[in-house]
Amino acid sequence: MSEQLNLWQFMLQQSDKLLDQTIAHIGLTCVSLVIAVAIGLPLGIWIAERKRTAWVVLGIAGILQTIPSIALLGFMIPLLGIGALPAIAALFLYALLPVIRNTYTGITGVDPAVTESAAAMGMSKWQILLNVQLPLAMPVILAGIRTATVINVGVATLAAYIAAGGLGEFIFGGIALNNTNMILAGAIPAALLAILLDFLLSLFQKARLKRMRKVAVILPVLLILFSSFYIIPYAKEKILAGFTPEFMGREDGSLGLKSKYKLNIPTVVISDAVMYKAAFERKLDVISGYSTDGRLKAYDLVTLKDDKTIFPPYYAAPLVRQDVLAKYPQLQPALDLLSGVINDSVMTELNYRVDYEKQLPEKVALDFMLAKGLYKKPQSGSEGGVIRLGSKIFAEQYILINIYKMLIEGNTNLKVVTRTGLGGTKICFDALTNNEIDMYPEYTGTGLLVILKPDKKTLDPIIADRNKVFDFVRKKFSDQYQLSWLKPIGFNNAYALMMRRAQAQSLNIKTISDLKNYLSNENHQH
Amino acid sequence: MIIAQNISKDFNGIQAVKDISFQVKEGQTLVLLGTSGCGKTTTLKILNRLIEPSSGAVRINGEDIFSLKPEMLRRSIGYVSQNSGLFPHYTVAENIAIVPKLLGWDQKKIRQRSEDLLRQLKLSVTEYAGKYPDELSGGEKQRVALARALASDPPVLLMDEPFGALDPITRAAVQKEFLELPELKSKTIVLVTHDVQEAFALGDQICLMDKGGIMQTGTPKELIFGPENEFSRNFFSHQRLQLELSALKFKDIWKELPDAKRGSEASLESAQSLWEGMELLAENNQEMLSVINADTDSVKEITIQTIQSVYLEIKRNR
Incomplete structure (x- = not known):
């Protein structure tokens, strides 16, 4: 009982963040879905008449599907950096297979007697596609879009690893911090979101065959509407910090930086697996690393001295x-x-x-x-x-x-x-x-x-x-x-804030207090 | 009037249709008859260009069909297929309206026309117009499919095994309805079937096909009484008696029949077949029936015995 109460309190207390994350989550899911439908649907239609090409296209989409999601996100970093763009690209690739395959299956599953009689009555190819094939294939296509949606709501939690936001911030933060409330505050809305979106799409799917003609219009409009909730949070910052989900919620982490150092720095949440590389590639400027990490050496990063000792020893x-x-x-x-x-x-x-x-x-x-x-x-x-x-x-x-x-x-x-x-x-x-x-x-x-x-x-x-x-x-x-x-x-292996050596030297930042001073001076000037 | 000249069709080197020629006069019905795989359906689909022939020429009402856009050509040709091909997501009324809509008819005209057709096919407008195909029986589906094919009143109708998917009883009923439908009497029709009796019942001319070629073309009577080759002879052998009686009409033997007593009511027409006469006699358990010849306005009498003796006479003379 008290657990529930605590969860509720936690969600209330974090309602700002929760709302941001939920909107980002819906946005990531819907934007990628819209792109997947915009590309997958025509592709599915196109291959429905070309059996040999179909085999190749479905094969490629199938292979993409088997790449572990975290690995796919990893592949995206060198190409597209961090943030919403690579996350959307990865989610798009995941949503592609169910959309293409179900479109293909739906269209090829239309009774040939029906399409033949349509042609025999003098309908053109386009008229047959729009009036016969698509409406009749729509239940199967919608089933594919539903699958893609549920997959995307799930995979979008991983977007938190590459600074794209979403409910994964709470989930992975909670796992790292042994904070059940935080896990649930991310996991429950994510599950509800999957159920809700699936339910909405199921309404379309159950619509009588006849109304399928209208669905073909309403659905894209709704998807684009949902997507527009999401304004890609990419203001170009002078100094951008990337912290792990764990670091975000810790007293000896982001919370301590705020309370003890009064450090106020634009921050994104990111996985430690890609954080160092992102810093090296100038996508991030300050990261929350571990002081014995090998990549510190590899990417020529320096640790900032913890002059007010907020990081306890990690022996x-x-x-x-x-x-x-x-x-x-x-x-x-x-x-x-x-x-x-x-x-x-x-x-x-x-x-x-x-x-x-x-x-x-x-x-x-x-x-x-x-x-x-x-x-x-x-x-x-x-x-x-x-x-x-x-x-x-x-x-x-x-x-x-x-x-x-x-x-x-x-x-x-x-x-x-x-x-x-x-x-x-x-x-x-x-x-x-x-x-x-x-x-x-x-x-x-x-x-x-x-x-x-x-x-x-x-x-x-x-x-x-x-x-x-x-x-x-x-x-x-x-x-x-x-x-x-x-x-x-x-x-x-204590926590440490790290910067690229060259940038730290040019800005003359050696300690966390130096960083704080630099940031507050910058803010003053604007 | 349909004229097909030397049409052939290759599918990946296999000749499905070999150098076929035939003519269908206006208002007549040509039946393409043969076992499955004989090329009859391919031939039919060449006529509305669902299949493009490898060579040959086709003219419908004087116009070369290959000079038209396929869509335009097809809008002027009715088409009924074995599995009705009704759009499952359209109501009966919407299905019937497809071609008129493509032709740009106005709503009112379309509605009048579909209601008229439904009535002709004995389907109640209030009950059926709003139904979907999956709510119809097999016979009803075929009737709606025919109504759809007739909707824009095309001069030419192509039918691919239109009764093929029906059970024998429904089949007989729907066939009868088709025969009696006034609209169909004026149409030039090409019908594909593998059912010999259907061919005899519906065809003015029959093209007997085998392995992509025509074995013999002629009226039912010509085919059954004057086979030109072994194939034609064998094709009809196992139901010969019935087919012969079906091919013979009362008007063919009019001279041999005794006049009827004055004032007797005729229950048959001279254009009907001897087989139909025998069936009616057996059905009503009657000794005798009267047949009327509308052209000469004379009435004659038939019994099983007269039919039998006339038939045997004809057989002996051939």
Whole structure:
């Protein structure tokens, strides 16, 4: 009950954002749909008379459909940058197949006796198309448009990853921040939107065959009307920031930048997967990166000094279930072998090799183990038991669990299975507490701010001190969740604001306060 | 008047129609008869250019059909196909109005004409005008399809197995209605069928086709009594008696029939066939019936016996 109330309160409190996101979502869906119909419908009609071309066109559209949506968005970045344009382009490609295929199926499915009699009565090709084929194929075509709409409402959530807005901002922010209300505030409207649009289109589809002639007119008008809600939010800014959904909702993120630094910067929401590249390509100027990220080096970015310390320390350490540690006493010594071994620059280097040089995390991990003399051949056999390692989806975590796998298998009789790619903090943490994995590498700051979420009074005295933070999370996790933080690995992968080195130097920005001053001076001048 | 000269049609090297020529006089019905795959439907569709022939010439009422735009040509030719081809999203009235609309008739004229046709085809206007094809029975659909083909009163009508999809009982009923329809009497009609009895009942002339060519052309009587080749002979062999009796009209044997008693009421016309006479006699369980010849205004008498003896006489003489 209280959960519902909280969700309602959250939605009310965030109603401005929610409205913006919903409008952006409808806009993205409808604009892409209009384009897909405008191109798919004529194409479907055209191939209906050309069986061989049809095979090729449907094949290509089918292949486009199989590209994972996030990958398709990724392909769009180098071509179209970030923002609404690549998102619409990707959504358009997804909507294309159902529109083309259903148009094709609908038109070729019209009883040949009917089209023949139409021709025999002296109707021209166009008259047959408009008066006979299209109206009779319309229910099937509409079914295709409905499919495309539902697909697009779903895929449009991913637009949040490339700064195109939409309800995905809440959904992915919520997943990253372990905030159920935020997830639901995005997911519920998205689901309702899919149901609503599908329902509206179903009304058209159920209209008697006879009225199909009118549908052919009303539908495009409505779609274009919906699309016009959406004015592409692209004002050209002097300095544009791109923050991850997670960063947007964090006290040690965008919220803290506003409250502590009074930093007021035009911001778009974007996935960390494309953020660095977008900064490098001057699509963004300030991004919320991680200080050990390999792309920092690859794209020649610099971190701005956090002169008012809003970013707490993020020391990585293995987070392990206590029942597992008790059951396999040989586990902890093996894991502790890594303690203090990797510092910031080593971690950045390892990340660089994976992120930029595209080496496999397994290979990077093995090379590192060999170089440090930590590698031992796996002790064969799984009679000792199985340890399930989890990881979030980014290079650093992949490298770390590969290192841990080698350490465990080389130094104990335990066998390791890995569960990589557990979306964000919430997914990893839930998997751990629900006994689906036994351990994963976590960061002290994340444990503190995302999972424990202490009030400001508790937070203030400890936040700047790495040891105090570590002791706090270790104690709380043990008490509340029966989870142990083992000794930190050594590096601090804290949040940081980053800029291109050249731009930072030319504007003489070294700290976040410098950035703030630069922005308020700019605003003054206008 | 339709004149087809030396028309041929190749489909990817296979000759579907081989060098066919025929004529249909104004107001007459030509039946293209043959088994499936004999090229009869292809021949029919060449006449309104649904299929373009590989070679040959066709003139309809003196005009070369290939000099016209296909759409224009087709608007002046009625067309009825086996599966009615009615537009499922149009009402009966809208279906009938299609060609008049294409021709730019005004609303009032279109309505009058479709109501008139529905009445002629014994379909109540109030009940049927607003119905959709899927609410009609097979026989009703074919009647509406005929009304649609006749809507703009075209001089020429092409029919592709118009009764092919109907059950035997409906088929007989609809066929009878077609025969009695005054509008059809003045039309030049080409009709395709594989049903021999239908061909005999409806055709003034029959083109018997096989493997893309014409085997024999002639009246029903010529075909049944004077086969020119083995194919023609065999084609009719298994229902010969009925066909022969269908091909013979009372007026053909008028001389052989005894005069009727004065004042007896005629229930048959001399243009009807001996078969029809036998059927009526059997149906009414009567010894005797009277036949009237409207041209000479004479009435004659028939019994099963007279029909039988005249028929045997004719067979013997041939």
